[in-house]
Amino acid sequence: MLVIPISSDLYKVVKEIVQSKRIIFVTGIPGVGKSLLIQQMALIASEAGRDVHLLRYNLARQPFETEVNITKYPEIDGVTDPAIRKAVGLWARQAVQNWHETHPDPSQLLIGELPLIGNRLIELVEPGDDEAEKLLSGEQSLFIVPVPSWEVREVIEETRKRTLADPQNEQEKLDAPPNVLRAMWQAVNGLAREIGLTKASPQTPYNPYIYGGVFEAILQHRPSQLLLIDQVLRPSQSVYELELLAGTLVPTAAEANATMAEVESRYSRDELAELVQNWHKLITTNPIPPDPGPxxxxPLPDTLAGAPEETALTAVQRTALQKIVNLPLDVEPDKLIEVLDEALCTLGVETAVTTANVHKFDVYDSYFNVSRTSEQSGLTFLRGLLQAYRNVLLDLQKPPHTLTVIELPLLRIALETSLRQFDLS
Structure with a gap:
């Protein structure tokens, strides 16, 4: 059943993708809505006349888990052995190329799910020198990263608890529980810190900007698109129910045996373990420094306590700041920016602030290059406050990331509350 509203921007984006691409891979950690997005893509693609084929890690892995292989490479605490993970990845890369060659009709569409983390199908995003590379890096393919908002991620975690307690589908029994979802997010946040994408603490809760930024970096060698999911979608059946599939890519017994033999001949146990440990080498070996932002x-936080009382504003500065406070709540953003610029000029900011290319779900330190000082804490605070507010207005007053009718006045009230801490009379 289709649960994406057909009037939504998400539906329009998904429809355009499934109509124009030949191969679509949905990637990301568990708990971001990959399976639901795949289900909805398959439905929309079928409505558009496409024949949908599916590649899913959990299904492709099963032919490798023979009695012989499981004896040699047993699961530990439910975690697949590195040898089997590598074999699935090597097989999948060739399988995608084989599918492309054996299904030449433009109506054929392949949708795949790529977990990536922990070396699960990472081979499909790593550059190679085979025929598959042309296909995977070409215009016919697209790697999508669904990025749930904070609210949607919270709903996903709650839903995961419910489906694990009462699974509607055999695959739901294999879903990662909420504690694993949080652990995988922390691993992604750790990568973001390692490559300089964020200054957030290791314990910071899920953040969509950090999450999307890491996977955007991982997909640097592939055509990719971040897809913000900011609307809660509630399917009436399991997200794994896919009734309209033309086929599913799974290895034959012969293919699984041949690929396992290749893995055993090419890699030692230590090398396989290292591949799992360093699954993120694409970004950690040669990290791409992120744009530091404007x-x-x-001021240093501990210098702010008495800053308003200790700050002596000039008459010109007080007048400029009071002018901001006196503006009506529904003032046009352009007019407010004009008044902000006047105030910034009186505070010693000589040039207009360059805005960062940000989205509504970004985090503060990720789109500003922040530095701290203990000098003139009050004036420094006022300058930073007005600069940050100005940046928000410039970046978020145009679709599709516009501030809502609730957010805009709330931010304005917060701004005025901060300004009133200072003597503006």
Whole structure:
């Protein structure tokens, strides 16, 4: 059943993708809505006349888990052995190329799910020198990263608890529980810190900007698109129910045996374990420094306590700041920006602030290059406050990331509350 509203921007984006691409891979950690998105893509693609084929890691792995292989490479605490993971990845890369060659009709569409983390099908995003590379890096393919908002991610975690307690589908029994979802997010956040994408603490809760940024970096060698999911979608059946499939890519017994033999001949046990440990080498071996964003100088937190009382504003500065406070809540953003610029000028900010290319779900330190100072804490705070507010107005007053009718006045009230801490009379 289709649960994406046909009037939504998400539906329009998904429809355009499934109509124009030949191979679509949905990637990301568990708990971001990959399976639901795949289900909805398959439905929309079928409505558009496409014959949908599916590649899913959990299904492709099963032919490798023979009695012989499981004896040699047993699961430990439910975790698949590195040898089997590698074999699935090697097989999948060739399988995608084989599918492309044996299904030349433009109506054929392959949709795949790529977990990536822990070396699960990472081979499909790593550059290679085979025929599959042309296909995977070409215009016919697209790697999608669904990025749930904070609210949607919370709903996904709650839903996961419910489906694990009462699974509707055999595959739901294999879903990662909420504690594993959080652990995988922390691993992604750790990668973001390692490559300099964020300054967030290791314990910071899920953040869509950090999450999307890491996977965007991982997919640097592939045509990719981040897909913000900011609307809760509630399917009436299991997200694994796919009734309209033309086929599913799974290895034959002969293919599984041949690939396992290849893995055993090419890699030692230690090398396989290292591949799992360093599944993220694409970004950690040669990290791409992120755009630091516009400069923003802020006071040290411990210098702020008495800053409003200790800050002596000039008459010109007080007048400029009071002018901001006196503007009506529904003032046009362009007019407010004009008044902000006047105030910034009186505070010693000589040039207009360059805005960062950000989205509504970004985190503060990720789109500003923040530095801290203990000098002139009050004035520094006011400058930073107005710069940050100005940046928000410029970046978020145009679709599709516009501030809502609730967010805009709330931010304005917060701004005025901060300004009123200072003597503006």
């Amino acid at each position: 400069e923003l100088r802020l």
